[in-house]
Structures are given as structure tokens and as C-alpha cells.
Amino acid sequence: MRARIEDVAKVAGVSPKTVSRVLNNERNVREDTRQRILEAVRSLDYRPHPSARSLAANRSFLVALLYDNPSPSYMMEVQDGVLEACDAQRYSMMLQPLDATSPHFVEQVGKLISERRLDGLILTPPISDHADLLACLREWGVPFACVAPRDRQCAGVVLDERRAACEMVMHLASLGHRRIGHIIGHPDHGASSWRLDGYRDGLEQSGLRYDHRLVMQGRFSFDSGVVATRAMLSLASPPTAIFAANDDMAAGVIWAASEAGLAVPRDLSVCGFDDTPMSRQIWPSLTTIHQPCRDMGRIAATQLLRTIRDGEGAMVYAKFALCLRGSTGRVPERPRRDAPAGH
Amino acid sequence: MRARIEDVAKVAGVSPKTVSRVLNNERNVREDTRQRILEAVRSLDYRPHPSARSLAANRSFLVALLYDNPSPSYMMEVQDGVLEACDAQRYSMMLQPLDATSPHFVEQVGKLISERRLDGLILTPPISDHADLLACLREWGVPFACVAPRDRQCAGVVLDERRAACEMVMHLASLGHRRIGHIIGHPDHGASSWRLDGYRDGLEQSGLRYDHRLVMQGRFSFDSGVVATRAMLSLASPPTAIFAANDDMAAGVIWAASEAGLAVPRDLSVCGFDDTPMSRQIWPSLTTIHQPCRDMGRIAATQLLRTIRDGEGAMVYAKFALCLRGSTGRVPERPRRDAPAGH
DNA sequence: CCGCGAATTGACAGCGCTGTCATTTCTGTC
């Protein structure tokens, strides 16, 4: 049978309550007592019983990570980061896939919270932008932290995606591109508008005019990238570079370009956003923007646990990085086929 | 404050123990009593307290899903399946990323089990092939279920990967290929040997000779696919088709082929294994073998829960499916460059 | 209507921990 707190107390010659104090890092325990107790814990290989702790303390020490169908690699990394932070603070994480468009969405989350006695939630896009849910959580007093939310008035983590997109477009411009297309992400994701704004910033700072014909609506999916690209390539004056709002759509761009017989980057430069593993596994490898997803998961969890403990978590900025790879190149010297000169 | 079991009992006019019986689907409760209790549960919106239940029942109702750095999309799908099965039986799932090569691996798992009071484990490749761990779990009497283990004498789920690989190779042969290369997966994964065996079966059934020069060792990574392909393409008599043991390596094959100026599938047919999302996002889209990962996760969890409940889980076979896509094609009529005829 | 085994229900303790509050011990001051 496993040792219980009472056994530890007996060995250390103190009361169970004092052992509990040490295990929970409470103040007001003399240093020598603490050492004696830790020694007893070690000698008995004592492990506190999570359920007993939860029951007595009236907290579950459990947080849930809510997600709705994002890219698996993104989610997996965020997950690992969250787990890392939770483990370090003796918290557990549970996962909950959800359908944010369901009419019972908020209700389901409420049920989850009360069923599992959750101490807090971590919301990932697009759930982190679900205004109804955020309002309810605030009303219920349930602590939460958001990953990349549109509204930054909460605990969590974001990237300056607008700046990142801007820099990417400026990079394209520096390669000589003057007709740079953009494929917008899913309309429900805050990221889509930041990236679009960044695209406009980048054009402006490069002295290029915004042309609405070069901007297509996508949905963050590979297929939507293909569709948008076919449309853009059939323009009278097609772009020489396309900046897709994520890597999946960028893969769609490369696909559609290959389909149309264009070589990337010779005939068309392509870049994405997210630095998914896939971006390095396609030919040519994709120029994109790296998000430190694992760090972001860790940060979000840390801010959530701070909120739970002290009632105050912050919105932390994570750093992005441009990954310049094979899918972008200098614009060709002579025009391609939309030749204005020559006739 | 939330309703407790006592409140439900009072409303239904029975003892708390009887309510507990109904909630846990125990036998020997009269039907009308059951109905009265369920009605009370509904009217009070009662939710049993998980920690209280665990503490009293001396079980955690928690299983862990152990993984070591597999492909994120694979893991994510397995995860969702496991969650589905656990939810249905009022169990919780926790995730545990691990390093199976660590010298303290088994010890770490043991610590995890006793710390979290786990009721069981689900092992994914390559952990499902870790002989030391399996031996310890059996010795400790810890229920577990395996996804795709080499040794099928345990509860879990597998695919007939050997058969799948065989069919893939036969398909290549039916397209006219006679020099079909293979890139073996990671040596520690059971899947690698099944797929290799299937490759040999496929050659044999197509009347082709096994040629060791056309078989390279890989490690399931994109990079290892690139390296193996470069080596194979530099052979005096290179293959006209390459069957990589997974999609990541197959992506590497396409990459290396593009690098070498070869067009896929015109100059080289390529196929993989796993049907990752990436396989549809590259150009050309990848011919591969689909594994129903989500189903497999669900099945593994179901068998684990059966093991926990009745002490007996089975090894279940899941169904694979060939996905014929753009990366494979008929072998060209006239030889390519290793022209034996001609000059 | 009685008696017996089976089906159904209930009383009670206790799972292992922490919150509350009382008690003891220490620290610094005059």
C-alpha cells in the first residue's frame, strides 16, 4: 500500500497538517522542519493522492485545453507547451475538441466546467475569439487564458502577426515583386485580419498600391488556396508573388501553380505563415513565418495558472521569425506572359 | 452550491447508496426506483464529483496516452479517438509525451502511474514495442492497450500493414514498374519490418526479384527520405518507382527527385504510407495507404477499458485503404536515361 | 398464509487530504 500523509507525518515527527503545508509550499514552516519532512517524503517515496487533495481543497487542479479543428501540428505543439507548464505546477491538463459553430457551444463548455470541476480554461483560435463564450466565462468567474485572441484584454499570449506579415511583404518587395497577391484566412479567425492588415502595411511601406483584385478570400484550407490561386492566375495581370495567410493555403498555391505549369519560384514566388512541418516537406520548401507554438502554449498555461492563483494574468507577446526558403525568389528580369511590351 | 448525491437521494426518497448504484449502472435496482432517481438527478442538474468518486472507489477513472514524437497528425487523430471512447465511459484521458530512449524511461512511466493513480495506459508506436516496459506493466498488473505493436499478444489495435504494403507494391508492378525501390522506416518501429516484409511479398507476387541495392534504411523522417533517394538515384540502374515506408519519407523522395530534375510521376513514381494531411498538400499529391487513426484510437481505448473492467481485452484489426493519387503513374514506354538500348 | 432464498435497499465507516481555528513556540523590546 502506498504511504499516506499520516505516515510521513509520523516519520518526521510532525502533524499531517504540517506535511501538507510543506507539500503545498505554504509559508510559516521552519526550515529545519521542512527539511525533515522532505527527507521523510523521500524515504517513504510518498506521492500525495490527487483526488483526496482535490476533494479536500475544493479545487480540481485541472485545466482544459479547448480547440476546434486547427492544424494538428500547431495544436500538438501548443499542447506540449501547456503540458510542460502544468506539470511544473502540479496541475493536470485535459483536452477538449469542440465545434465552436454549434448552437450549444457555450452550454457545452459550461457543462464541461461543472462536470470536471475545471479550475480554468485555455482557449485556442478560433475559440479564443468567441465573444459569447468569453462573456460567459467572465460572468461565471471562470479563469481563462487565450492563445492569439483578437481582443487582447485578457490573459494569454499573442504574436505581432501584423508586423510579421508586413515584414514578409516587404521582403517580397525587396526581391523586386510589384504585384503581390494575398489570400485571406478564415473570416472567423482574428489572425486573418491581422495578416491582411500587415499585408497592406507591407505594400504601403514598400511604396506599392493596394489592388483589391489581388486579394482573395480563403478559409485557411489547402483547397481554398487552390481555388484562390486559380482565380488569381487567370487575371489579365496576375501577381508575381502570392502571400497566403497560412501554410496550408500556400501549399495550395504551389499546387495550383504546378497544375498551371508554372515553376515556383521562377514564375511565381509563394510564401505562407505558421512554419508547419509540411512547409519543409514540399518542393520547393516554403518561405514562411515561424510561430513558437510550444512556447506560446507554455506561456498561455503559465498566465492561466497565475490568474487562478493571484487573479491576474497578463497578455504576453511571443516572437515571430521569418523563414526564408526556396519558394520565393527575385522577380524575373523580363515579363512572363502578361507582357505589356513586345505586343 | 452544486447538488450532492445526498440531495438527489432526499428528492428521490432513497438512500445515497441507491443513487450511487443507479449512477454506476449496478444491477439489482428496481426499474421504478431507477426512474425516480434519474428524474431527481435531472431536476437537480446533479453531476457526481469526480474526485470524491475516485477517492471512495479507489480508482482514478483516468488513463494516459503515451507517445514519443510521432507525426502530429497521426497522434492528433489517435487522441481524438481515444477521447471519444473515454468520454463515452466516463473516463478521463491524460497525455504524456515521453522519450522512449531515455535510460529512466520505464521508471518514469512507473512514477507517472503511481503519481496519477492511473487505471491504465494506451501505448503508441514506438512505445508499444518497448519490451522492457511491457514486461514491467505485466508484472505490476497495470492494464494497457497498444496501438500497432509488433507483438500481438496483448489488447489493442493493429492494421495488416504487411498486406497493405504488398498491395501497394503489386499496384506499382501493375503499372509496369519492374525496378521498385523501398525506403525502410525507423529500425525501432515494428511497422518498418512489416512494411518491408510486405514490399518483399509484393515483389514476389508480381514475379519480381528482390534487389538489395534498391532497399535503403531510413528513419521515417523527411530528411532520411531525401538522403536515401539521392543514393538510389545515383545507382547505375536506378528505380522507376520508390515505395517509402511513410509519407514523410515519400515527401523527401519527391523533394530529392525535384532536386535532381526528375518529374514525378513521369520519371519516377512515388508512394508512401499513412495518408497524412500533407500527402494531399504536395504536388503531385501522394499515392499512399490510409490508416483509420481515429478509429484505431477509439478501438485501443475501448479494449483498454474492457481490460480494466473485465480483465480481458482483444487485439482488433482495423482496415487500411489504398489511396491512389498523382504521384504514381505508368512506367514510360522508352527507357529514361539508363538506356540499355539505343547507343 | 408460512417460510425460504433471492432481490433490493440502507446504515455506516472511511477513502486521504486540507480548511479553520486553537494552541504552542519563538522573537524582540523594555
Added chain:
DNA sequence: GACAGAAATGACAGCGCTGTCAATTCGCGG
């Protein structure tokens, strides 16, 4: 050395549920 106030420790109840086992009720043949 006495004393106040702070720091450290302990006693005890109880978190909400289920296991054990005893008590009650039911069904049915004689």
C-alpha cells in the same frame, strides 16, 4: 525576565462519494 505580537504547529472536522455488510422486501412453492 516579563510580555506582546508574530510565527509555527496541531486538532479536528469534513470534502462527496462508494465498499461492506446488515436489514428489509419480494416472489413463490407448499
